[in-house]
Amino acid sequence: MTSSVNPEMIQLARESRGLNRTELAAKIGVTQPHISQLETAQRAPSTEVMQAICAALEYPLEFFTQPDGVVGLGLSVFFYRKRAATSVTDIRRLEAEVNARRLHLKRLLDEVNIATPKSIEFLDIDEHAGDAGKIAALVRASWQLPVGPVRNLIQTIEKAGGVVFKFPFGTSDIDAVSQWPTNMPPLFFINSTAPADRVRFSLAHELGHIVMHQAASETMEDEANKFAAELLMPAREIASELDGLNLARAASLKPHWRVSMAALIRRARDVGRISTLDYQRLMRRLSATGQRKRECVDIPGEEPLVLGQIIEELSRSCGYGDDDFARIMRVHTCDFAARFRPRTPGLRLAGP
Amino acid sequence: MKTINSPRTVIIPRDEALKIISDLLPTFRDCLDQAWQFVEQVFGENAERRTAFSATTRANMLYDRMVQLVRQNLDGNSRVAMTTRGRMLRLIVDGRLLIRFKKLDDALRARNVHTDSQRLDYFQLWLPGMEEPKLTKLTFGYRLNETATEILGRYVTCPKSWEENHWSAALDEPASDAMPLFTPSDQPDGGEDTGIVITAKRAVRKKGSASA
Numbered sequence: 001m002t003s004s005v006n007p008e009m010i011q012l013a014r015e016s017r018g019l020n021r022t023e024l025a026a027k028i029g030v031t032q033p034h035i036s037q038l039e040t041a042q043r044a045p046s047t048e049v050m051q052a053i054c055a056a057l058e059y060p061l062e063f064f065t066q067p068d069g070v071v072g073l074g075l076s077v078f079f080y081r082k083r084a085a086t087s088v089t090d091i092r093r094l095e096a097e098v099n100a101r102r103l104h105l106k107r108l109l110d111e112v113n114i115a116t117p118k119s120i121e122f123l124d125i126d127e128h129a130g131d132a133g134k135i136a137a138l139v140r141a142s143w144q145l146p147v148g149p150v151r152n153l154i155q156t157i158e159k160a161g162g163v164v165f166k167f168p169f170g171t172s173d174i175d176a177v178s179q180w181p182t183n184m185p186p187l188f189f190i191n192s193t194a195p196a197d198r199v200r201f202s203l204a205h206e207l208g209h210i211v212m213h214q215a216a217s218e219t220m221e222d223e224a225n226k227f228a229a230e231l232l233m234p235a236r237e238i239a240s241e242l243d244g245l246n247l248a249r250a251a252s253l254k255p256h257w258r259v260s261m262a263a264l265i266r267r268a269r270d271v272g273r274i275s276t277l278d279y280q281r282l283m284r285r286l287s288a289t290g291q292r293k294r295e296c297v298d299i300p301g302e303e304p305l306v307l308g309q310i311i312e313e314l315s316r317s318c319g320y321g322d323d324d325f326a327r328i329m330r331v332h333t334c335d336f337a338a339r340f341r342p343r344t345p346g347l348r349l350a351g352p
Numbered sequence: 353m354k355t356i357n358s359p360r361t362v363i364i365p366r367d368e369a370l371k372i373i374s375d376l377l378p379t380f381r382d383c384l385d386q387a388w389q390f391v392e393q394v395f396g397e398n399a400e401r402r403t404a405f406s407a408t409t410r411a412n413m414l415y416d417r418m419v420q421l422v423r424q425n426l427d428g429n430s431r432v433a434m435t436t437r438g439r440m441l442r443l444i445v446d447g448r449l450l451i452r453f454k455k456l457d458d459a460l461r462a463r464n465v466h467t468d469s470q471r472l473d474y475f476q477l478w479l480p481g482m483e484e485p486k487l488t489k490l491t492f493g494y495r496l497n498e499t500a501t502e503i504l505g506r507y508v509t510c511p512k513s514w515e516e517n518h519w520s521a522a523l524d525e526p527a528s529d530a531m532p533l534f535t536p537s538d539q540p541d542g543g544e545d546t547g548i549v550i551t552a553k554r555a556v557r558k559k560g561s562a563s564a
Contacts, residue, residue: 111554117547148400159546241403248407251499255399261499289498297501309550317552 005050007041009064013057014039015096018089028052062330068106070099071179086173094169098177098189101165101339104329106184108310111318111328118143118160120186125212125223132223135212136230149257150232153200154190154302157207162186164203164304167339168193175202178210186210195294196301197260204228232259235271242268245278247285251297258299262286311340363476363510364448364488366519370508373445373490376432377523379425380453380492381506387418388503407500411455418453437473449488456493460509460520474511476518 014024014035021035030049037043045053054061072095121142123135143160150156154164162185169191175198180186188206190199208227213220241253245268250261257264262283269279286292314320320328326336364372391413395401405413419441426432426443433444443451452473454462464470471477478486491509496502510518 111552113551113553115549155546159548247498248496248500251501252402256403258399285498296497296499305546306548306550309548313550313552318554 005045005064006066006068007039008068008070009066010035010045010053011039012070012096012099013053013059013063015092016100017057018093019057020089024053024056027056058332058335060330060332062327066103066330068103070095071102071181086171090171094171094174094177097167097169098165098179100331101167101189102179102181102184102187104331104336104339105163105165105187105307106181107328107330108307108314108325109184111314112310114161114185114306114310116159116161120157120160120162120207120210122214123211124214130219130223132208132212132226133230133235136208136227137234139207139211140231140234147234147237150200150204151258152302153203153232153258154304157186157188157203158304158306162188162207162210163306164188164190165307166190166192166304175199176206178206180210192301195260196299197254197258197263197295199301200258201228201232201260201263204231207231229263229267229270233257233263233267235267238267239271239273242271242273245274245282247282250282254295254297255299261295261297262292307340363518366510366521369449369488369490369510370521372449373451373508376426376443376445377492377508380422381523383418383421383425384414384453384492384494384503384506386421387414390417410500414455415453422453437469440473442473444487447487449490451490451492454491454493456491456495456507456509458495460493460495460507460517461514462491462493462511464514466514475513476510 014021019027021039022032025032025035028049029052034043034049038045038049050061050064054064123138125132125135128135128138143156145156154166158164165187167189169189172191172193174191175194176188176190178186178188188203188210190203194202205224205228208224208231209220212223212227238257242264245265247261250264253264254261259267265274265279265282265286268274269276274282286295289296311320311325314325318324322333322336322341325340326333329336331339370377391410394413395410416439422441422443423434426434431446433447435442435444440452443449445451456462462474464474474489474491476489488510491511492506493509494506495504497504506523507520508523509520512518
């Protein structure tokens, strides 16, 4: 029975519960090296050990027999980890949560067909003279976005076939991550506890990676930022509004363009509408007034729709309830509910 | 207009002036706050409006609404006479104080175009032959935070010159350094038909489940 257990799933399940190997070993009454050997495929779990792991980590056995591999957090986090203070444990837990949700979606996608009006195409930045702004303009044009702000970036991405997950990351240092797994749509994971303006820019940044980058490079973060700035604040459309920008003007522009005041100030400098000195002065004022972490002008958050629509369609067409979804996703019903019930806008359950 | 440089020799002191208008201050405050909410509502309906209008225009909108409310609230008050100079409403209280409404800067000064007419209206000056007696001229004003998203404080000032006041009184507790969170009411688009079509591959209902 246990020979079909995927060692990567043991590690994924453990990290999704925020446990290290020693803690799991203590919970199930084995040694830490035993757990290490199980996770590195040096040892097959006995039936008894596997039952104990299922109980300790609160996953059904079927979760551990999934043949899928674990995917890393992507390019942004690779660079992020160089500079951030978030613990490795937090990163591992987030990575596990991202992978768990990816696997849930994969199982759901086996059950539905999705047709979207637009698509996300890969546009190699090296074939566009390294001009990330130009690629962002191409994306805007191909998606037929109207002049002006992107009113709802999450839905714009979902209309193009991306799937967006929104949940608390357990750290305030990371706002969004992305993956484009083989045979799956591009996936975007956003931190529900981050301010909406930061999430939008981070999501646009991640879209930039998905569209432009397949391999890491020293310039990719800067390119993704330029892509995000042009996608959300096209230079031709916003430049004239940034003349002589001050904080009050930035606060007026923010609700319309739905980007942070800091992003507007940076954009004003980048398109030559304020001097570098003015840019530095304004950023200092943001810091002095405590607005670098959360600005005084807030914008409403955006919500993903596609996941909720998938569940709604399966409920409606197939009569699935929470137990069925949990079975499909190979988790316990309470895990399904915790991950999918808190935020599924428009969700209506079919039932007697 | 050389003759306007005739300063009033006696300025009503701060405490006495505040006592005279003590029953009016709550009305001024309410009218200001309601006017602020009104303007926010106008801009909240469409965020692009915020980008289209300057701070001056917003201040004018606030002023116009406030004046409308003050007129409604004080109409028939026997202690208050209302006059206008141009579009400026001026309240004469008990024949002793002349009150105007203004947005103030961080030094509690009104930003006016520096004309003789403004000087006459704003400072403690008097022109022989003016219909009005020598009134102590006050400003009921407000100050905004740096992002113009919140009223930091409400004040009564007795202007002396473009640069300074004879006296001023803060009507609120000192404002915190922390900027309060401001959330515009304008919502992102959403919920409409996204054009995404999701269909179950096997539209077979489970036994015993309800029909759609």
